[in-house]
Amino acid sequence: MEENFIRERLTQLRMKKNVSEYKMSLDLGHSKSYIQSIVSGRAMPSMTEFLYICDYLDVTPAEFFNEKIENPALLKNMIEKASEMGDDDLQLLCQLIDRIK
Structure with missing residues (x-):
């Protein structure tokens, strides 16, 4: 799985939830640019952080990676x-x- 997919999927699901990168970053307990750094390719979340992101977006990891489910x-x-x-x-x-x- 390419990093680009993770960045694009994160953006897609975040927008479906109608939340900004800034708000999501703060809600997850990080600096205001945390999500932006992932989306821009400067960083990737750890496995633990990825699970927190999935929980925040109300998706399972399997749903996150299933691009057929928009x-x-x-x-x-x-x-x-x-x-x-x-x-x-x-x-x-x-x-x-x-x-x-």
Whole structure:
């Protein structure tokens, strides 16, 4: 996996969360330029910091690296809501998804 992917994915997920590099850096307990230094390629997070970043972005490491999922947090929210539905409603939801696709 290329470092460039990590930088781009971090930016994509951060923007989906609608948070600035500055705010994310401070929320993670770092200097205001911490995330910017990762995105610019000057630094890479340690494994521990990467896990904190995933937690902050509300994604698992697997979701972070799955580029097919553009908004993992939104997908998780939908799955949580769908898990509370009955079979009939789930069938309707599947039909709606098929129609939208």
